[in-house]
Amino acid sequence: MGSTAAKRVAAVLGGLAVLAGVTSCGSSAKPAPTPPSSPAANSASASPSPDPSAKAKTDVLAAYKAFTDYKTAAFTSGRADPTRQSQVSSGDAYQSLAQDLFRAEQEGVLYKGTEVTHPQVTAVDLTASPQKATLTDCLDTSAWTAVFSATGANAAASGQPTHVFYNIAAAQATDGTWRITEYTPDRGRTC
Template sequence: MTRNQTAVVRRGPSGGLHRSTAVVLGVGMALAMSACSSKADKVAAAPSVQVPSPTSATATPSTVPTAKATADVLAVYQAYTDAKVAAMTTGHADPDKLLLVATGDAYDNLAGDITRAQQAGIVYKGTEVTHPQVTALNLSDSPQKATLTDCIDVSNWTAVFSSTGANAAATGMPGHLFVNVEAVQNTGSTWRISAYTPDRSRTC
């Protein structure tokens, strides 16, 4: 007595295709093997379905907060630089406007520099050219924090006496100044510069 081969294709728990085959030796064995091979070819030839990688699916959204924070930090650093240049070139500063872009040591040091320049009768001419880079972001802290570095071109940034216009800059001043900068995100999701430290031991 002979039996023909019976092939059952069912879907396994993982979603793939599995073959459960019962084979009984007999006169129709060669025919059954041929049918099995034909069905296997059809299964192999079926178009594969590509499943999106979980890594690529989650990578894009995770970069959004970082990109926004980087842009916001660079924007407040530019606003801080603009406020500093405006105050030092005119000899006057609005404390309320400075508080919008600076806090902590950065505010105290900038306000102190402006006061000392006023007392010495010194203003600045020209402008600073900045090249800031955000080197670190910590968005898990509260407040959030950022670290920047900058190589400032100060070759066109000159101290003069407001009464005479004579050069008031110290001799041997470099044309570039390296600074370490820190920023924090305070109440209302507003970034402010919290530390601004020139490092004259470094060249750039």
């Protein structure tokens, strides 16, 4: 490339550089405004409010799981925890569980294995004060064995059913959490 051509290219490039600097630093042009979002776009992105009944059912099932987890831990360890027990149960369920745990401790009985639950929420009353719910469960105890803690020998009475139907009630406590309030076997029903 000749020196004249090189000078022209340099001049053009220099001019472009100056022009780019002027437009980027001193430009009075305003950026294009962002178009406002449409109401339809805003409402589509907002999540619908949850169904209170569905949320209550989910909360009740979680409360029942916490109750059965505590019950399993207490019977397999042989140690009740009244504070934890009061967080998952109240009323008749609390009393009945406390009596069963005391009886097992007095007889030197522990449990091994796990119970398998199949709970279903059958009703929720959100107009009651406190709010209430009822559940049923077909408890599978085939892998849940009573043993004497001193010897490990089987402590289960013969002829015990391995599937027991339970009627369960729950109520919402003043702190907003749910507690199991009744936990009653229904030996007249099979599952």
